[in-house]
Amino acid sequence: MAGRRSGLAGLERVLRALEPGSHNIDDYVAEHDEELAVLLGVDASELRALAGQPDDEAAPRVRALLQHRAEARTLRHQAARRDAVLAAAQRLAMTAVWRDSAVLLDMSVLLGDLLADVTVPHISLVSRLFAVHLPRKKLVEVAEVLPRQFADLVSWVDRTGLHFRWRQGRGGLSLYSQVVPASESTHVVNVSIPAPAIKKHRPAPASACPGRRIQDAPRPNPANAAPAAPRSAGWLAEALTEAAFSA
Secondary structure, three states, X not given: OHHHHHHHHHHHHHHHOOOOOOOHHHHHHHHHHHHHHHHHOOOHHHHHOOOOOOHHHHHHHHHHXXXXXXXXXXXXXXXXXXXXXXXXXXXXXXXXXXEOOEEEOOHHHHOOHHHOOOOOOEEEEEOOOOEEEEEHHHHXXXXXXXXXXXXXXXXXXXXXXXXXXXXXXXXXEEEOOOOOOHHHHHHOEEEEOOOOOOOOOOOOOOOOOOOOOOOOOOOOOHXXXXXXXXXXXXXXXXXXXXXXXOO
């Protein structure tokens, strides 16, 4: 790797120290043509075509090749980030847990890989019950503060927005859905949360003793039931509101 970096670094040094009428580019390319061809993504013959040209004639073509390489690397990095975000969106959707009309979310994914692509303006959390659209930059602000300060941070989404709670519900933050501008609608990353699985109830078994009534199934104890979805704590302007979280 060191040799590859020095090959391009040497070419850039030659470009920065051009001398009228000199052939420094020609000399350098002739010595490193095969290596530079690989690094620049061109055929070596294209570099050999610079042979005999003075620096002031060869320099524009060399600069164009370097610029093209830089742009291609940027596009590859952007594509890799985009793939990582799409994979995170799918992972977040598959690990979501329904609680009545609310959905508990995996904090490490929501505030992690899902935000990796800086070119994404909005993240949309969508299900059959709600569609919550949030600016990515606001989620980045949350990711930079809350996970570092509160180890017990939890999050859920419902039709009112995206909610965070910590310290057993004594602290909270709620983000409401925002309108996505039409100019940015094609760049939104959607987290499509599947509907909850419907549990099929088995019929009660027939009584073993004729004439004996089947005992009714015991009613669930409300104290042991899953908590209802917590209500939203407030607008984004009231970022750090105190709210009670039903544990």
